[in-house]
Amino acid sequence: MSVAIVISQPGGPDVLKATEIALKEPGPEEVQIQHKVIGVNFVDIYYRSGLYPAPSSPAIPGFEGAGTVKAVGSNVRTFTPGDRVAYTGNPMGAYTELRNIPAGRLIKIPDGVDMQTAGSSMLRGLTAHMLLHKVRHVKAGDWILVHSAAGGLGQMVTRWATMKGARVIGTTGSAAKMRIAQAAGATDVLLHTDAAWPDRVRAIAEGRGVHLAIDGVGGTLLSSTLSVVRPFGIVASLGQPAGPIPPVRVEDLGFARSIALMRPSSIAYADDADLYRQGTEDLMFALQNGLENHIGAEYALTDAAKAHTDLEAGHTTGSVILTV
Structure with a gap:
């Protein structure tokens, strides 16, 4: 038997x-793993609340974890019991002590990367890789705007972009979180509750605006974010914890602005075998060579409801994990 966190119907925590x-x-192509660390992400909240339809009912949430191999299927040759492994992406079902998962979803955790770092970095790290290598191939000298820069993804993107030589302008929702974003490497940190923040972003970014803006907040913030991107730049809209995003007219993107708007999916990125392989290789290499992932809150698996409550309320910074 295994303890799992189950959703029987959409709702609150x-x-x-x-x-x-x-x-x-485990089936012939599967590996059974004993979780040690499970990542908690906003996508889990979207499935729990019913914003995204669950693949089954009842359902076990979660797309990210790390642990040790307990058993392997008859056709699996790449893993053996005792291996340290991590994963992100489909199929959903991480909130559990034990799980069977396709072998192709797993990666081995390299020496120099601890279990907590691996288990809390896979989804955010792969998302950061997608943003900095696929949405825009970020290079030294680029200007990037990162909303919620004190959050788990915001800190990861800021640190990785800074390692690539980019300059990051962060925003946060409170003054208390500004120091966290600065510590992650943001050159300037603004309050997105300040009506003047778009003017300040454009002024900081050489008077022209940023090359890439990353909005994981949603709500009405996206319309202002579109105004701070320089011509032929791009806005990546990732989530909407602040609420539904009002429709965007294609005319709002050009001709005068000549900008692009993308809604990239980290789960779709993880489900592409080639992108997943390259992204996880690059992520593990970066973690071995100075990329940090701050764990802001840790809960027992059975306290998953508390983890969701705190994450939704904005009471956490950095990555949020469940431990087994």
Whole structure:
């Protein structure tokens, strides 16, 4: 038996229930892992709340974790019991002590990367890789705007972009979080609650605006974000914890602005085998060579509802994890 956090119907954090489930032996192409660390992300909240439809009912949330191999299927040759492994992406189902998962989803955790770092970095790290290598191939001298720069993804993007020589302007929702964004490497940090922030971003970025703006906040913030991108730059809209995003007219992107708007999916990125392989290789190399991932909050697996409550309320900074 394995303890899992199960959603039987959409709703608030209280719908997350600890349940004992029976787990079969891994299939021929599967690996059974004993979780040590499970990442908590806003995409989990979207599935829990019903914003995104769950693949089944009941469902186990979660797209990210790390642990040790307990057993392997008959056709698996790349892993053996005891290996340290991590993953992100489909299939959903990380909030559990034990799980069976396709072998192709797993990567081995290299020497020099601890289990907590690996388990809390996979989704955010792959998302950062997507933003900095696929959405825009960021290079030295680029200007990047990162909303929620004190959050887990915001800090990861800021640190990795800075390692590549880019200059990051961060925004936060409170003065208390500004120091966190600065410590992650942002050259300037602004409050996105200050109506003057778009003017300040354009002024800081050489009077022309940023090359890439990353909006993981949503709500009405996106319309202002479009105004701070220089011609032929791009805005990446990643999430909407602040609420639904009003429609954007294509006329708002050009001709005078000549900018692009993308809604990239980190799960789709992870589900592409080639992008997943390259992205996770680059991520592990970066983690071995100075890229840090700050863990801001840690909860027991059975306290998943509390983790969701705190993340939704904006009470956390950095990555949020469950431990087994």
